[in-house]
Amino acid sequence: MKVDEMRIAEGDSVNDDLFFVENNPLSSATYLMVQRLFDIVLAIAGLVVAFPFLVIFSIVIKLDTKGTVFYRQERVGMKGKYFQLLKLRTMEMDAEKDGPRWADTNDMRVTRIGRYLRKTRIDELPQLLNVLKGDMSIIGPRPERPIFTEIFNKKTPGFIKRLAIKPGLTGWAQVNGGYDITPEEKLAYDLEYIRKRSFFLDVKILLLTFKVVMTGEGAR
Numbered sequence: 001m002k003v004d005e006m007r008i009a010e011g012d013s014v015n016d017d018l019f020f021v022e023n024n025p026l027s028s029a030t031y032l033m034v035q036r037l038f039d040i041v042l043a044i045a046g047l048v049v050a051f052p053f054l055v056i057f058s059i060v061i062k063l064d065t066k067g068t069v070f071y072r073q074e075r076v077g078m079k080g081k082y083f084q085l086l087k088l089r090t091m092e093m094d095a096e097k098d099g100p101r102w103a104d105t106n107d108m109r110v111t112r113i114g115r116y117l118r119k120t121r122i123d124e125l126p127q128l129l130n131v132l133k134g135d136m137s138i139i140g141p142r143p144e145r146p147i148f149t150e151i152f153n154k155k156t157p158g159f160i161k162r163l164a165i166k167p168g169l170t171g172w173a174q175v176n177g178g179y180d181i182t183p184e185e186k187l188a189y190d191l192e193y194i195r196k197r198s199f200f201l202d203v204k205i206l207l208l209t210f211k212v213v214m215t216g217e218g219a220r
Contacts, residue, residue, distance in 0.1 A: 031198075031199075034199070035137065035202075036134075038138065038202070039131050039132075039137050039138050040131075040132065042131075042138050043129075043131040043132045043138070044132070046125070046128045047128050047129070050128065053122060053125070054088070054126070057088060057113070057117065057122060060113050061089060064111055064112055064113045065092060065093070066093065067089060068093070069088065069089060070086060070087070070088060070089065070126060071086070071087045071088070071089040071090075071091075072085070072086055073085050073087070073145065074145065074146060075143035075144065075145055075146075075167070076143060076144055076146055076149045076163065076167075077135055077143055077163070077166065077167055078164070078165060078166045078167070079163055079164075080160070080163055081135075083130065083133075083135040083136075083143075085127060085135075085136075085143060086126040086127055086129055086130060087123050087124060087126055087127065088117055088122065088123040088125070088126060089111075090110055090111060090113075090114030090115075090117050090123050091109045091110055091111060091114060092109055092111060120213060121212070121213050124169060127169050131169060134166075135166070136169060137165070137166040137167070137168045138168060138170065138202075138206070139168045139169070139171055139197075139202050139205050140165050140166050140167050140168025140171050140193075141162040141163075141165070141167055141168060141171050141173065141186075141190040141193070141194075142168065142170075142171055142186075143167035152183040152187075155183065156183050156184050156187055158187065159183060159187050161187070162187060162191070162194075164194055165197075170205060170206070170209040170212075171189075171190065171193060171205065172189045172190065172193035172201075172205055173185070173186045173189035173190050173193075174209070174212065175205055175208035175209055175211075175212055177189075178212065193205075
Protein backbone atom coordinates (compact mmCIF):
# COMPACT_ATOMS: atom_id res chain seq x y z
CA MET A 1 0.00 0.00 0.00
CA LYS A 2 1.42 3.34 -1.05
CA VAL A 3 1.68 6.23 1.41
CA ASP A 4 -0.78 8.31 -0.60
CA GLU A 5 -3.27 5.41 -0.57
CA MET A 6 -3.22 4.57 3.13
CA ARG A 7 -5.12 6.24 5.93
CA ILE A 8 -2.26 7.79 7.85
CA ALA A 9 -4.42 9.37 10.51
CA GLU A 10 -7.98 10.60 10.79
CA GLY A 11 -8.42 13.62 8.57
CA ASP A 12 -4.80 13.50 7.38
CA SER A 13 -3.61 12.59 3.91
CA VAL A 14 -0.73 13.21 1.57
CA ASN A 15 -1.60 16.13 -0.68
CA ASP A 16 0.03 19.15 -2.27
CA ASP A 17 -0.78 21.42 0.69
CA LEU A 18 1.22 19.15 2.99
CA PHE A 19 4.39 19.80 1.03
CA PHE A 20 4.17 23.60 0.89
CA VAL A 21 6.62 25.27 3.24
CA GLU A 22 6.38 29.04 3.35
CA ASN A 23 9.50 31.25 3.16
CA ASN A 24 11.80 28.32 2.50
CA PRO A 25 14.40 27.47 -0.17
CA LEU A 26 12.03 24.67 -1.26
CA SER A 27 10.67 27.19 -3.77
CA SER A 28 14.09 28.50 -4.80
CA ALA A 29 15.10 27.22 -8.23
CA THR A 30 18.68 28.36 -7.62
CA TYR A 31 18.97 26.47 -4.35
CA LEU A 32 17.55 23.27 -5.87
CA MET A 33 19.79 23.50 -8.93
CA VAL A 34 22.94 24.05 -6.85
CA GLN A 35 21.87 21.32 -4.42
CA ARG A 36 21.49 18.82 -7.28
CA LEU A 37 24.91 19.75 -8.65
CA PHE A 38 26.30 19.44 -5.11
CA ASP A 39 24.71 15.97 -4.83
CA ILE A 40 26.12 14.74 -8.14
CA VAL A 41 29.67 15.98 -7.49
CA LEU A 42 29.80 14.59 -3.94
CA ALA A 43 28.21 11.27 -4.96
CA ILE A 44 30.73 10.72 -7.77
CA ALA A 45 33.67 11.74 -5.58
CA GLY A 46 32.35 9.58 -2.74
CA LEU A 47 31.98 6.53 -4.99
CA VAL A 48 35.53 6.92 -6.31
CA VAL A 49 36.93 7.11 -2.77
CA ALA A 50 34.63 4.38 -1.45
CA PHE A 51 35.17 1.87 -4.27
CA PRO A 52 38.19 0.06 -2.72
CA PHE A 53 36.38 -0.17 0.63
CA LEU A 54 33.23 -1.52 -1.04
CA VAL A 55 35.27 -4.21 -2.77
CA ILE A 56 37.06 -5.20 0.44
CA PHE A 57 33.93 -5.30 2.58
CA SER A 58 31.98 -7.12 -0.12
CA ILE A 59 34.55 -9.93 0.11
CA VAL A 60 34.44 -9.88 3.93
CA ILE A 61 30.62 -10.07 3.93
CA LYS A 62 30.71 -13.12 1.64
CA LEU A 63 33.29 -14.79 3.89
CA ASP A 64 31.40 -13.90 7.08
CA THR A 65 27.92 -15.18 6.17
CA LYS A 66 26.05 -16.82 3.32
CA GLY A 67 23.91 -14.60 1.16
CA THR A 68 24.05 -11.50 -0.98
CA VAL A 69 26.48 -8.64 -0.46
CA PHE A 70 24.06 -5.86 -1.25
CA TYR A 71 20.60 -5.41 0.22
CA ARG A 72 17.70 -3.63 -1.46
CA GLN A 73 14.82 -2.33 0.63
CA GLU A 74 11.74 -0.34 -0.32
CA ARG A 75 11.67 3.13 1.23
CA VAL A 76 9.38 6.14 1.01
CA GLY A 77 10.84 9.15 -0.78
CA MET A 78 9.73 12.67 -1.56
CA LYS A 79 5.94 13.13 -1.67
CA GLY A 80 5.37 9.45 -0.97
CA LYS A 81 7.22 8.06 -3.98
CA TYR A 82 8.67 4.60 -3.32
CA PHE A 83 12.22 3.67 -4.33
CA GLN A 84 14.70 0.86 -3.73
CA LEU A 85 17.36 1.87 -1.20
CA LEU A 86 20.71 0.11 -1.57
CA LYS A 87 22.91 -0.95 1.35
CA LEU A 88 25.66 -3.39 2.20
CA ARG A 89 23.99 -6.30 3.98
CA THR A 90 24.57 -6.17 7.75
CA MET A 91 22.03 -8.75 8.96
CA GLU A 92 21.47 -12.45 8.48
CA MET A 93 19.56 -13.34 5.31
CA ASP A 94 16.49 -14.50 7.29
CA ALA A 95 16.47 -11.42 9.56
CA GLU A 96 12.82 -10.68 8.80
CA LYS A 97 11.41 -14.16 8.58
CA ASP A 98 8.92 -13.15 11.29
CA GLY A 99 8.04 -9.86 9.63
CA PRO A 100 9.47 -6.30 9.58
CA ARG A 101 11.07 -5.23 12.83
CA TRP A 102 12.80 -2.04 13.97
CA ALA A 103 16.52 -2.56 14.64
CA ASP A 104 17.30 -2.77 18.37
CA THR A 105 20.49 -1.83 20.18
CA ASN A 106 22.77 -4.91 20.07
CA ASP A 107 20.33 -6.58 17.65
CA MET A 108 21.16 -10.29 17.46
CA ARG A 109 20.26 -10.37 13.75
CA VAL A 110 23.28 -8.19 12.91
CA THR A 111 26.33 -10.10 11.66
CA ARG A 112 29.83 -9.72 13.07
CA ILE A 113 31.06 -7.54 10.21
CA GLY A 114 27.65 -5.89 10.12
CA ARG A 115 28.19 -4.35 13.55
CA TYR A 116 31.31 -2.61 12.33
CA LEU A 117 29.66 -1.49 9.09
CA ARG A 118 26.73 0.00 11.00
CA LYS A 119 28.91 1.71 13.58
CA THR A 120 31.01 3.39 10.88
CA ARG A 121 28.00 3.89 8.52
CA ILE A 122 30.00 2.18 5.75
CA ASP A 123 26.90 0.09 4.98
CA GLU A 124 25.21 3.29 3.75
CA LEU A 125 27.84 4.07 1.07
CA PRO A 126 25.99 2.29 -1.78
CA GLN A 127 23.23 4.88 -1.35
CA LEU A 128 25.50 7.27 -3.23
CA LEU A 129 24.04 5.47 -6.26
CA ASN A 130 20.55 6.42 -5.04
CA VAL A 131 21.78 10.02 -4.88
CA LEU A 132 23.09 9.89 -8.46
CA LYS A 133 19.79 8.42 -9.62
CA GLY A 134 17.93 11.29 -7.97
CA ASP A 135 15.88 9.31 -5.45
CA MET A 136 17.89 10.80 -2.61
CA SER A 137 20.00 13.83 -1.77
CA ILE A 138 23.22 13.90 0.21
CA ILE A 139 21.39 15.77 2.98
CA GLY A 140 17.77 15.38 4.03
CA PRO A 141 15.48 13.33 6.29
CA ARG A 142 16.47 9.67 6.39
CA PRO A 143 13.96 7.60 4.37
CA GLU A 144 11.79 5.14 6.30
CA ARG A 145 10.15 1.93 5.18
CA PRO A 146 6.46 2.20 4.21
CA ILE A 147 5.21 0.18 7.19
CA PHE A 148 7.19 2.26 9.70
CA THR A 149 6.15 5.50 8.00
CA GLU A 150 2.54 4.50 8.54
CA ILE A 151 3.10 3.39 12.15
CA PHE A 152 5.09 6.50 13.08
CA ASN A 153 2.54 8.82 11.51
CA LYS A 154 -0.30 7.21 13.47
CA LYS A 155 1.63 7.64 16.72
CA THR A 156 3.05 11.04 15.76
CA PRO A 157 0.57 12.80 13.44
CA GLY A 158 2.41 14.86 10.88
CA PHE A 159 5.35 12.46 10.53
CA ILE A 160 4.78 12.34 6.78
CA LYS A 161 5.60 16.04 6.55
CA ARG A 162 9.21 14.83 6.41
CA LEU A 163 8.37 13.78 2.84
CA ALA A 164 8.29 17.41 1.71
CA ILE A 165 11.83 17.09 0.33
CA LYS A 166 14.11 14.34 -0.93
CA PRO A 167 15.39 11.96 1.74
CA GLY A 168 19.09 12.16 2.48
CA LEU A 169 22.14 10.02 3.04
CA THR A 170 22.64 12.08 6.19
CA GLY A 171 20.59 14.75 7.88
CA TRP A 172 19.98 17.08 10.81
CA ALA A 173 18.34 14.29 12.84
CA GLN A 174 21.23 11.89 12.13
CA VAL A 175 23.88 14.26 13.46
CA ASN A 176 21.74 14.97 16.53
CA GLY A 177 21.26 11.43 17.76
CA GLY A 178 20.65 9.12 14.80
CA TYR A 179 19.06 5.83 15.80
CA ASP A 180 18.97 6.84 19.45
CA ILE A 181 16.24 9.49 19.06
CA THR A 182 12.49 8.88 19.06
CA PRO A 183 10.23 9.37 16.01
CA GLU A 184 8.92 12.55 17.68
CA GLU A 185 12.45 13.93 18.03
CA LYS A 186 13.32 12.85 14.50
CA LEU A 187 10.27 14.68 13.15
CA ALA A 188 11.17 17.83 15.08
CA TYR A 189 14.75 17.84 13.76
CA ASP A 190 13.67 17.09 10.19
CA LEU A 191 11.01 19.80 10.14
CA GLU A 192 13.54 22.24 11.59
CA TYR A 193 15.86 21.40 8.71
CA ILE A 194 13.08 21.78 6.14
CA ARG A 195 12.22 25.22 7.56
CA LYS A 196 15.80 26.44 7.86
CA ARG A 197 17.77 24.58 5.23
CA SER A 198 20.47 26.57 3.53
CA PHE A 199 23.91 26.08 2.03
CA PHE A 200 25.47 26.96 5.40
CA LEU A 201 23.35 24.38 7.26
CA ASP A 202 24.12 21.72 4.65
CA VAL A 203 27.86 22.25 5.09
CA LYS A 204 27.46 22.14 8.88
CA ILE A 205 25.61 18.81 8.66
CA LEU A 206 28.32 17.38 6.41
CA LEU A 207 31.05 18.32 8.89
CA LEU A 208 29.06 16.88 11.80
CA THR A 209 28.49 13.70 9.77
CA PHE A 210 32.24 13.12 9.60
CA LYS A 211 32.31 13.35 13.40
CA VAL A 212 29.50 10.80 13.71
CA VAL A 213 31.30 8.42 11.33
CA MET A 214 34.54 8.72 13.30
CA THR A 215 32.90 8.22 16.72
CA GLY A 216 30.12 5.78 15.81
CA GLU A 217 27.56 7.86 17.73
CA GLY A 218 23.95 6.68 17.49
CA ALA A 219 24.77 3.40 15.70
CA ARG A 220 22.79 0.17 16.03
